[in-house]
Amino acid sequence: MTIITEFRLQSSDLPLVSIPATLPPDEIMCSHSLCLEPDAQVFLVEIDAALDVSEAQLAELEEVTTVTPFGERNDTTVYKLTVELDDSISPAFDPERFEGAKMKSTTITADGWHETKFFKDYETFHEFHTTFENSGVSLELISITPDETESDNTAEDLLTDRQREALNLAISRGYYESPRQVMADELAEELGISQPALSGLLRRGERQLLTSSLSGREYLNTLSR
Missing domain, CATH: 1.10.10.10 (Winged helix-like DNA-binding domain superfamily/Winged helix DNA-binding domain)
Incomplete structure (x- = not known):
């Protein structure tokens, strides 16, 4: 049975937390991610356009290897960022480990990630939880419910x-x-x-x-x- 989870991930090693930690936005939105290789991942992020965060500022961040602007959308500036993952948490972001997990938009602050995610069953979520905890990332579960629309x-x-x-x-x-x-x-x-x-x-x-x-x-x- 598919389940819907809402949780917070907390660790200074999480990807992209360096943006709200060092640049003007208090939070950014991540709407898509794609694993390129074990230690690198691409993220599509949206930053409040009024804050005028520049491509150069993002490129200066230690974890960011490439920055590609994608224009503006709903008063936000969209960037594609290639991020070098910390060795300690890269296994937790390997998509092959969790084929049954689907991400919705994620809110990222200096404290960590606030995320809603679909899992194909409770066992997959448990494995996901355990992997992050073993990688030094704290997971605080906010809610977990069956997907009522699954039959539709x-x-x-x-x-x-x-x-x-x-x-x-x-x-x-x-x-x-x-x-x-x-x-x-x-x-x-x-x-x-x-x-x-x-x-x-x-x-x-x-x-x-x-x-x-x-x-x-x-x-x-x-x-x-």
Whole structure:
């Protein structure tokens, strides 16, 4: 059974806490992350545009290896940051350990991360909790509840993890808006894949959702007679 958890992670070694600790914002939002290799991860972050945090300021942070501006969105400036993870916590951010865990937007302050996350079951969350604690990161659980909408999302469950990741990113970045707010090549860059690969993921994911959603409808049977 899928569960929804809300928790706080606390450690000075957590990625990106150096931004609110040393620069003007009290908090930043992380809307997407992608593991490049065991000790490096890409984060898509949003910073209040009124605070005028510069690309150069972000690039000067010790943990940040590259900075790519992505423009403004809802009064925030969006950056893609490649971060070198501390050796002590890099195992905790290995996505292969927690394939059943899906991140929602995370609030990051100088004290740590405030995060809501979906896990495929309680055992996966327990493993996640234990791994972070063993890496020296304190986890304070705020709430844990079953996903009440799980029975209504059977079509989504048929997606591969990569298809779901691509579709979620496309929706959150406005790819399906009219007019589009982001192009396919930009989404592909965020995911670290080619544009044709991104287009294939979206196309197969869309087909799966449509097929699963429509196949059980009464009127389809009527039309096929």
